[in-house]
Amino acid sequence: MSIVELDGLEVRLADRTVLDGLSGTLRGKAIGLLGPNGAGKSTLINTLLGFHRASKGSARVFGLDSYNDRGQIRGRVGYMPENDSFIGNMSGVHFVRYMAELAGLPAGEALERAHEALFYVGLGEVRYRKINSYSLGMKQLIKLAQALAHGPRLLILDEPTNGLDPLARQRMIQLIKEIRKEGSVQLLISSHLLRDIDETCDEVLILKKGRIAALCNIEEERRSNRSFVELETVGATEQFAASIRGLGCDCASFPDGRMKLVVPDAVETRDLYMIAFEQAVQIRRMHQRRDSLEDIFLRAMDGERVPKTEVEGLAHVGL
Amino acid sequence: MSVYKHVYRAYTGKVTPDYARVLVLTRYAFAEAWASKISIVLFVAGLIPLLVTLFGIYLANNPMARMLIGGKGPDVLSIDAAFFLHALIAQSWVALILTSWIAPRLITFDLADNALPILLSHPISRFGYVFGKYIAMFGILSVITWIPMLLLFAYQGYSAAERWTGGHLQIAVGLFVGSLIWIAFLSIVGLAFSAWVKWRVVASGIIFAVVLVPAGIGAIVTGVLGTKWGFLLNIPFMMATLWQRLLGVPGDVVPGVYLSTLTIFFMLTLISAGCIAMLNARIRAREVVRG
Numbered sequence: 001m002s003i004v005e006l007d008g009l010e011v012r013l014a015d016r017t018v019l020d021g022l023s024g025t026l027r028g029k030a031i032g033l034l035g036p037n038g039a040g041k042s043t044l045i046n047t048l049l050g051f052h053r054a055s056k057g058s059a060r061v062f063g064l065d066s067y068n069d070r071g072q073i074r075g076r077v078g079y080m081p082e083n084d085s086f087i088g089n090m091s092g093v094h095f096v097r098y099m100a101e102l103a104g105l106p107a108g109e110a111l112e113r114a115h116e117a118l119f120y121v122g123l124g125e126v127r128y129r130k131i132n133s134y135s136l137g138m139k140q141l142i143k144l145a146q147a148l149a150h151g152p153r154l155l156i157l158d159e160p161t162n163g164l165d166p167l168a169r170q171r172m173i174q175l176i177k178e179i180r181k182e183g184s185v186q187l188l189i190s191s192h193l194l195r196d197i198d199e200t201c202d203e204v205l206i207l208k209k210g211r212i213a214a215l216c217n218i219e220e221e222r223r224s225n226r227s228f229v230e231l232e233t234v235g236a237t238e239q240f241a242a243s244i245r246g247l248g249c250d251c252a253s254f255p256d257g258r259m260k261l262v263v264p265d266a267v268e269t270r271d272l273y274m275i276a277f278e279q280a281v282q283i284r285r286m287h288q289r290r291d292s293l294e295d296i297f298l299r300a301m302d303g304e305r306v307p308k309t310e311v312e313g314l315a316h317v318g319l
Numbered sequence: 320m321s322v323y324k325h326v327y328r329a330y331t332g333k334v335t336p337d338y339a340r341v342l343v344l345t346r347y348a349f350a351e352a353w354a355s356k357i358s359i360v361l362f363v364a365g366l367i368p369l370l371v372t373l374f375g376i377y378l379a380n381n382p383m384a385r386m387l388i389g390g391k392g393p394d395v396l397s398i399d400a401a402f403f404l405h406a407l408i409a410q411s412w413v414a415l416i417l418t419s420w421i422a423p424r425l426i427t428f429d430l431a432d433n434a435l436p437i438l439l440s441h442p443i444s445r446f447g448y449v450f451g452k453y454i455a456m457f458g459i460l461s462v463i464t465w466i467p468m469l470l471l472f473a474y475q476g477y478s479a480a481e482r483w484t485g486g487h488l489q490i491a492v493g494l495f496v497g498s499l500i501w502i503a504f505l506s507i508v509g510l511a512f513s514a515w516v517k518w519r520v521v522a523s524g525i526i527f528a529v530v531l532v533p534a535g536i537g538a539i540v541t542g543v544l545g546t547k548w549g550f551l552l553n554i555p556f557m558m559a560t561l562w563q564r565l566l567g568v569p570g571d572v573v574p575g576v577y578l579s580t581l582t583i584f585f586m587l588t589l590i591s592a593g594c595i596a597m598l599n600a601r602i603r604a605r606e607v608v609r610g
Contacts, residue, residue, distance in 0.1 A: 049440055051604045071337065071442045079440035088432040101343045102441040104334035113330065120327060131432075146437065151330025184329035 001062075002027050003154055003186050004048060008057030011040075011047050018043045020210040021057065026188070028203025028217065030180045033190040034297060035207035041190040042082060044207065045156055048188075049079060061154065075104055078147030082158040082190075084139060086146075088132035092123055095131055096146045103150035110149070117149040118142075121175060137168035144175065148185075155179065157189045161196050169196075176200045198293040206300040213300035221296055227265075232285040233257040233276070243275045257284075340443045344451025345458070351428065352421045352459055361420055362463065365413035369467045372406040376471060380478035398475050400490050400566040407468060407494060407562055411501050414460045415530060421459060422509025423522035425452045430601075431517050439604040449510065449598050456506040465498035493565035501558055504587055511594035514601040530554050547576050554590075557583045 004026040011019040019040045033041045046052050048061050050070025059066040061073045087095055093114050100110035100117075118127040121141045126134065131142060140160065147155055160176065161169045177200060179185055191197055197204055198218070206214040233240070236257050244251050250262040261272075269286070276283050335343075352358055378384050379396040396402075429435060438448060472491045476484035484491075509526050516522040533552035541549030550556050550573070559572045561583050571577060 046605055074440060075442040081436045083433060085433045085437045087428050087434045089428055098347055102340055102443055104442060106335055109332050179327055182327045
């Protein structure tokens with residue numbers, strides 16, 4: 001079942017079109033929302049939560065209209081906002097319990113779940129301290145705890161690693177992976193950090209200037225894209241390039257013996273060395289890499305929307 | 320998601336009905352209001368005028384007590400509509416002081432740390448949020464206004480030697496309705512101005528100023544222009560006039576100045592509508608930056 005369905009969604013704020021005709025269906029277990037600043041990521045999240053009304057088209061979450069059925073949607077969603085958002089003079093457990101009760105849990109259950117959520121995110125030892133006294137990383141974690149406490153079906157995380165040091169970031173990523181693995185919660189993660197999305201998500205929606213620049217399954221993209229090889233050679237000739245092409249590789253030569261290849265799965269590194277040996281070409285450096293989310297993102301930023309079927313064709317841009 | 324196992328566990332238990340979410344806000348607002356020792360001190364101090372009134376009723380109805388303090392006759396202290404009007408006016412000032420201290424506590428903590436996006440991402444509407452806080456404020460003010468006033472009325476009915484209650488029911492109705500109007504008005508004003516000021520002390524001062532400063536301006540307008548319409552800015556005057564009519568006390572609050580009840584209601588409604596507009600503009604999960 002799809003989590004989010006967008007049908008020509010347009011959102012105008014202050015006489016400015018922020019989201020412009022978004023259409024698509026998001027089905028992934030963990031969906032990444034990528035885009036540069038001002039692309040409309042947070043506006044899309046706010047629209048899904050019913051904070052903004054669509055000026056055209058519609059957005060549906062779990063099949064419910066994001067504005068008209070916002071009460072029902074919010075009961076099923078846990079939201080971790082991007083910026084600081086808490087009640088500073090409350091203790092951690094008091095705050096999380098309060099949020100869980102607002103989500104519909106009875107008082108006793110809410111208290112129990114608040115303790116559990118705080119231990120789960122790693123704030124068990126500081127749960128009786130006032131939130132004002134928490135560090136930035138702890139404040140991020142308390143936002144995650146309150147989003148989890150009522151057991152949502154969809155967890156929306158807006159820039160979850162914002163302002164975290166490397167260790168805290170790793171901890172946050174690990175938590176997100178664990179939640180995803182558990183399976184009862186689906187995730188929508190907004191970030192401008194490709195690495196965060198790369199590590200946690202299986203589907204990505206890339207926004208650019210309020211439009212969909214790409215919507216794809218990350219795993220499928222990775223599988224469908226061939227590996228790239230960069231070579232630095234001495235003595236390479238046109239014949240060497242032709243021999244490599246003969247293996248089925250796409251090949252581009254540059255001055256100073258540099259070459260870039262797109263290598264099919266059937267071709268092994270050993271084959272390249274064999275040809276080099278036969279033609280007395282020295283390979284001084286070889287760098288191999290698979291197509292990354294960064295490539296997908298950069299392609300999306302270069303052009304307009306990149307449907308799944310076109311992604312393979314665009315792989316040559318990497319050359 | 321167990322404390323000991325440290326794993327995530329989905330929630331499968333029962334969920335409270337929608338209307339109960341508003342009461343969650345009310346309950347937490349009550350807790351927040353009484354978390355301050357100053358709230359307790361103000362509340363206890365606010366009971367002093369009621370104790371004085373209670374003592375007055377006791378004196379008026381107890382011949383032995385009157386004799387002990389040197390009273391000459393039964394009319395030395397008359398318990399009538401005017402007596403209760405004075406008590407109501409005293410309690411209305413107590414209510415204003417409590418509002419100026421408590422209302423900012425109910426809202427500014429949420430605004431100071433930008434809690435609204437998280438609060439409103441739960442199944443609670445903006446109206447529900449304000450209504451939950453409003454109920455809390457209204458409830459607190461009720462404890463200091465109409466509830467004790469009606470208890471005093473009942474005590475007077477019980478203490479009076481003759482059948483007193485039946486002939487003075489208008490006083491009870493006036494105390495009840497007059498208090499409700501005042502605390503409903505104060506609650507909305509308190510929440511609206513608290514929503515626009517992040518610093519609690521400043522918000523407290525502003526709530527006082529909203530009631531008193533226009534009265535001063537109104538007095539200047541009245542003095543300079545020689546018109547009675549300056550009194551439309553004088554909230555204490557308008558309320559006193561309204562209470563006087565509700566309780567059936569004869570005469571004018573300020574001799575020669577007459578404002579119709581309809582005019583007073585119109586002004587109170589206008590101010591309340593302005594406060595609702597202020598809340599509507601401020602209580603939002605997201606601000607839309609123009610330009």
